[in-house]
Amino acid sequence: MTAELETWGMDEAQGARMPPTLRVLRYHLYTYMRTWRSSLTTSFLAPVLYLAAMGVGLGSLINHHVGTVEGVKYLDFVAPGLLAASAMQVAASDSMYPVMAAIKWIRTYYAMLATPLRVLDVLFGHFAWVVARLVLTAVTYLGVMAAFGTVHSPWAVLALPAAILTGLSFSSIISAFAASQENDQGFATISRLGLIPLFLLSATFFPLSQLPGWMHPIAYATPLFHGVDLCRMLVLGHVDWASAAWDLAYLVALSAFGAWLARRLFERRLVI
Amino acid sequence: MPSHPTSSLGAPAQHLAPGADLVVSARGLVKRFEELVAVDHVDFDIVRGESFGFLGPNGAGKTSTMRMIACMSPKSGGELQVLGMDPQTNGPEIRARIGLVPQEDSLDLQLTVLDNLMIYGRYFDLPRKVIKERAGNLLEFAQLSERAHDTVEPLSGGMKRRLTIARALISEPDLLILDEPTTGLDPQARHLLWDRLYRLKSQGVTLVITTHYMDEAEQLCDRLVVMDKGSIAASGSPASLIERYSTREVLELRFPPDAGPAAAAIDGVAERVEFLPDRVLLYTANGEQTLADVMARGITPVNWLVRRSSLEDVFLSLTGRTLID
Structure with a gap:
């Protein structure tokens, strides 16, 4: 036992075992461990409340008066939309104040950059952490959705990466924005003028056809619409592969652009 | 069988290029921020094992110089060698052997004293076991053993400063850089800190210190440069300058x-x-x-x-x- 531990310690002492990105991810996990209880409750409670209120409450009203929405019960329609929208919200909130804190308030990034870690490691470690949070959120959401009986296809498994990608596209852009800000006032603007309108108007709660025609191109240009569309098709099992490919391409392109921008802005902010 | 020396804080410098006992060497070093020239063609050499000071009023260019040595800030011109390497191409390798005590503490206030050391050691990819051993010694050195499991937030300024220094030593650096280590501390805390820094020096750790406290420079520095408006106004030992x-x-x-x-x-x-x-x-x-x-x-x-x-x-x-x- 002791001998084993010794050998293991010697192996470890060789150094350079863990990629830098993962060392940063480990920092985030470490700090998360201190608050995971409350955070876990929230990430479980939110889908339950939303699905109960929107899907079951509002849904019974809609089903009673309107019948189905796009051929399915309202609960089935709204649930995948909420999955994508909550991924957006989690990713956004983890990319606003925490990034500003690590730059300005706690200065964690500067502490990291005084070690062998580089800006790119810090940034990718942050993204890795956001992805970890998204995995947790999406899996919880899909689990609750299954409990509500809204999962209708094995393709629904792919809604997990779809929701994660949706979140990542927001995280990359918003992280870049956060790194360019001197204070946190811009975050309220992002929420009011960006996230809330997207949440309400990206076909999350009703089909795009309910919006006036001139708004369609606008909705179509926003990332959440594509995330919702992708998640909905996969969860319901009505997959139009051409539009799914288009949604996917949009989200990948946006994430890549956001990551590129974030890297530039992180470098500009942190290496002076 | 101990694979790492845990009894000595800051292992003696190693792998230095033959003949060069210079830990830092700068020639015509320049740092520009757009229009402002913060560091204006300065030359200096820092020898292994010595305690070297940068003295100067606010805005003299001390911190900019320090950040360039710590490979956190790229130079705008001139030559700079740290531990025999070029910061532009070997930043991570150099930083692996440097301990930095920044002007503003960057501790994780929500975490415990020990966790702060554990996390920081992990950035250097040190094995958990090694960090744990060193953390024990360092907390003793910093007189924080009893606070190991307390969160950092309520600690006094002096304790936070000592923790920051302990944190910078977790990788057993060849070079310890301290940017205004005692600014804002009360006299008791300053004297304790000086004592600890003096111990490090006697263990052979190369220290680079910026300060605008003259008594601090006289106490700690073997040699120093006086910076003013981005240039070096004078250099030498405290006694020779006087x-x-x-x-x-x-x-x-x-x-x-x-x-x-x-x-x-x-x-x-x-x-x-x-x-x-x-x-x-x-x-x-x-x-x-x-x-x-x-x-x-x-x-x-x-x-x-x-x-x-x-x-x-x-x-x-x-x-x-x-x-x-």
Whole structure:
């Protein structure tokens, strides 16, 4: 036992075992461990409340008066939309104040950059952490959705990466924005003028056809619409592969652009 | 079988290029921020094992220089070598062997004292076991053993500073960089910190310190440079600087506020005389003798003080008395 531990310690002492990105991810996990209880409750409670209120409450009203929405019960329609929208919200909130804190308030990034870690490691470690949070959120959401009986296809498994990608596209852009800000006032603007309108108007709660025609191109240009569309098709099992490919391409392109921008802005902010 | 030395804090420098015992070497080093030239063609060498100081008023370019040495900030011009490597191409390798104590603490306030060390050690990819061993020694060194499991937030400024220093030592660096280590601390905390830094120095750790406290520089630095407006105004050991830029003693005289003419009659009695609003400073080899000379001229100050010349006199004569913001 002791001998084993010794050998293991010697192996470890060789150094350079863990990629830098993962060392940063480990920092985030470490700090998360201190608050995971409350955070876990929230990430479980939110889908339950939303699905109960929107899907079951509002849904019974809609089903009673309107019948189905796009051929399915309202609960089935709204649930995948909420999955994508909550991924957006989690990713956004983890990319606003925490990034500003690590730059300005706690200065964690500067502490990291005084070690062998580089800006790119810090940034990718942050993204890795956001992805970890998204995995947790999406899996919880899909689990609750299954409990509500809204999962209708094995393709629904792919809604997990779809929701994660949706979140990542927001995280990359918003992280870049956060790194360019001197204070946190811009975050309220992002929420009011960006996230809330997207949440309400990206076909999350009703089909795009309910919006006036001139708004369609606008909705179509926003990332959440594509995330919702992708998640909905996969969860319901009505997959139009051409539009799914288009949604996917949009989200990948946006994430890549956001990551590129974030890297530039992180470098500009942190290496002076 | 111990694979890492845990008894000594900061292992002696190693892998230095043969013949070069220079830990840091700068030639014509420049740092520009758009229009502002923060560091303007400075030259200096820091030898292994010494304690080297950067002295200067606010905005003199000390922190910019420090950040370039720590490979956190790219130079705008000139030459810079740290631990025999080029910061531009070997940043991560150099930083692996440097400990940095930044001007502002960047501790994780929500985490415990021990967790802060554990996490920081992990950035260097040190094995958990090694960090744990070192953390125990370092907390003892920093007199924080009893607070190991407390969160950092409620700790005093001095404790946070000591923790930051302990954190910077977790990788057993060859070079420890301290940017204004005692600013904002009370006298007790400063003296404790000086004691700890002195121990590190005697263990052979190369220290680079910026400060605007002259007593700190006199206590800790073997050699130092005085920076002013981005340039090096003077360099040498504290004693040699005092010898070169000041006199052995200073006689301070106080007069009543309306005694202008009487004070003026002192002129010429010492090597250098400086008139301040509240007192007159006479730079001289022998303060008592000069005092007698002053009295002989029939001038009687309200009170007087003979003291040894200090680095502060050097500093003020080099950088002036005007307030710099």
